[in-house]
Amino acid sequence: MFRHYYINKEWIISAAARRIYRIAAGFSLLLLFIKIALQLPGTIPAALFPVTRWLLLLSILATAMTMVAMEYFLFGFDDSSEWKKVFWFCVMLFPPLGPALYCFLVYSRSHWHQADRTQPITQALM
Numbered sequence: 001m002f003r004h005y006y007i008n009k010e011w012i013i014s015a016a017a018r019r020i021y022r023i024a025a026g027f028s029l030l031l032l033f034i035k036i037a038l039q040l041p042g043t044i045p046a047a048l049f050p051v052t053r054w055l056l057l058l059s060i061l062a063t064a065m066t067m068v069a070m071e072y073f074l075f076g077f078d079d080s081s082e083w084k085k086v087f088w089f090c091v092m093l094f095p096p097l098g099p100a101l102y103c104f105l106v107y108s109r110s111h112w113h114q115a116d117r118t119q120p121i122t123q124a125l126m
Contacts, residue, residue: 031059
């Protein structure tokens with residue numbers, strides 16, 4: 001059966017995509033720390049607010065990208081059991097931590113990336 005993908009497979013499972021999503025997941029975790037730091041009074045000096053604002057925007061965009069990509073991978077490429085998929089779907093409902101955890105613990109260790117290290121992506125998909 002032919003599955004129609006709206007996003008190119010190389011955008012999800014290539015080595016470059018893996019690097020990009022891992023960086024985005026790192027920025028997602030940075031968003032969590034920025035949110036905590038902004039809640040505590042006096043932790044960020046007033047001179048760093050413009051930099052913090054740009055980091056906050058970048059982290060929000062990275063979190064959104066990580067959520068979309070990891071859910072697409074979960075439903076399209078993940079070969080785990082159904083219970084694991086349900087568990088990770090529920091974990092990913094809590095951004096920015098959930099999608100970042102899925103990226104580091106499941107996506108980065110998947111067999112798609114093991115094949116990517118040893119052979120070209122076109123041979124790994126066949």
